[in-house]
Amino acid sequence: MDFNTFFFGGLALISFAVFFYLGKFKASKAQTERDDRVDWSKRALSFKSFLIIALGVLVIFFLLS
Amino acid sequence: MSKHQALDTFGRSGNPVFGSKFDGDPQFKDLPASQKMTLDGTVNKTGILLLLCFITAAVSWNNPNPVLMYTGLGVGFIIALVTSFKPTVAPTTAPIYALAEGLFLGGITVMFEAAYPGIAIQAIGLTFGTLASLLVCYKTGIIKPTENFRLMIVSATAGIALLYIVNMFMTMVGGGSGIGFIHSNGLMGIGFSLFVVGIAALNLVLDFDFIEQGAEDGLPKHMEWFGAFSLMVTLVWLYLEILRLLAKLRRG
Numbered sequence: 001m002d003f004n005t006f007f008f009g010g011l012a013l014i015s016f017a018v019f020f021y022l023g024k025f026k027a028s029k030a031q032t033e034r035d036d037r038v039d040w041s042k043r044a045l046s047f048k049s050f051l052i053i054a055l056g057v058l059v060i061f062f063l064l065s
Numbered sequence: 066m067s068k069h070q071a072l073d074t075f076g077r078s079g080n081p082v083f084g085s086k087f088d089g090d091p092q093f094k095d096l097p098a099s100q101k102m103t104l105d106g107t108v109n110k111t112g113i114l115l116l117l118c119f120i121t122a123a124v125s126w127n128n129p130n131p132v133l134m135y136t137g138l139g140v141g142f143i144i145a146l147v148t149s150f151k152p153t154v155a156p157t158t159a160p161i162y163a164l165a166e167g168l169f170l171g172g173i174t175v176m177f178e179a180a181y182p183g184i185a186i187q188a189i190g191l192t193f194g195t196l197a198s199l200l201v202c203y204k205t206g207i208i209k210p211t212e213n214f215r216l217m218i219v220s221a222t223a224g225i226a227l228l229y230i231v232n233m234f235m236t237m238v239g240g241g242s243g244i245g246f247i248h249s250n251g252l253m254g255i256g257f258s259l260f261v262v263g264i265a266a267l268n269l270v271l272d273f274d275f276i277e278q279g280a281e282d283g284l285p286k287h288m289e290w291f292g293a294f295s296l297m298v299t300l301v302w303l304y305l306e307i308l309r310l311l312a313k314l315r316r317g
Contacts, residue, residue: 004183008190015190015197022200023108027277030206038215038274050223057224 101283102292107276110159110293117160118167118297125171137168141301148294155290162294166301177308181315188308192300195266195307203273210274218271221264250316258310265303272296 001009026032125133144162148155178185202208232244246253276292 002183005186008186011190012186012193015193018197019193019200020108020112022197022204023111024105025204026104027204027273028206031203031209032277032281034209036209036211037278038210038212038271040275040278050219053220053223055227057220057227060224 096283096285098283100286102279102286102288104276104280106286106289107280107292110289111296114159114163114293114297115300117163118170118301121164121167122171122174123167125168126175129172129175131172133168134172135169137165137170137172141165141169145298148291152291153287155294156287159290159294159297163297166297170301170304173305174308177312181312184308184311184315187311188304191307191311192304195303196269196300199266199269200273203270203277208270210270214267215271218264218267221260222268225261225264250313255310255313258306258313262303262306262310265299265306268299269296269303272299 121137125137141162144158144165148158148162174185174188177188199208203210228244228247232247235244246257248254272292272295275295279288279292
């Protein structure tokens with residue numbers, strides 16, 4: 001086993017363990033007890049704003065290229 | 066009504082996959098505890114989906130076949146659309162999505178691995194490393210998703226999606242390589258890939274927040290599959306982008 005496989009394979013295994021262990025716990029109070037949490041009952045954007053911003057990002061990329 | 070309770074009228078999220086309607090579901094507040102969404106259940110279901118994805122990826126890896134690969138891509142895309150619009154079918158469609166994406170990922174990974182030996186394990190390690198580190202950041206409150214955060218990620222994701230669609234159209238119509246910088250291994254190409262990897266990674270934070278709030282509010286059990294499915298969609302995207310970024314760096 002070369003170093004590349006050992007390092008990145010190990011990273012994947014450790015990350016799996018962290019995800020399956022930590023994922024089952026509730027987030028800290030710093031995360032859950034605040035007033036500016038995302039309100040999932042609302043859309044992030046109206047369809048019109050969504051389209052305008054998406055086109056804006058697209059134009060920026062074209063100009064940069 | 067607090068922001069947590071706002072999930073009663075569950076509707077839309079920043080993650081494209083979470084753009085699903087939750088309207089019309091039964092009164093989930095009255096559901097017994099055994100029929101409510103939990104963090105434990107969502108994590109376990111994510112594990113099942115990852116396992117299914119690995120199994121078909123191994124099949125595709127050992128028998129690389131473009132037909133198998135593109136069938137997986139097409140089926141995965143259709144299933145993702147169906148699941149996004151109808152989360153109640155997630156317990157059935159999410160495993161099919163994972164199996165289909167595995168076929169595609171196994172095939173494409175073989176192609177990259179043949180060109181750049183060792184790239185597959187690097188991409189896998191970095192993808193799951195990103196997942197774990199962002200989960201730690203989310204759980205501890207280092208990264209706090211807000212409405213502005215969601216707006217930024219949604220806009221950037223939409224822009225990238227539109228760019229890819231235009232690129233695909235240009236490739237099909239013009240027959241060339243589409244928008245040059247997307248594929249270039251120059252500074253612009255690598256910068257673009259880094260940006261896309263960053264946005265894909267930050268979509269994970271939105272996934273975590275959706276799952277966390279869904280479990281807090283006791284959404285119906287099928288939302289565990291939906292949460293796991295959305296994580297899978299983001300992980301597949303992140304993996305592919307990391308693979309492309311690493312390939313560009315190697316070429317450079």
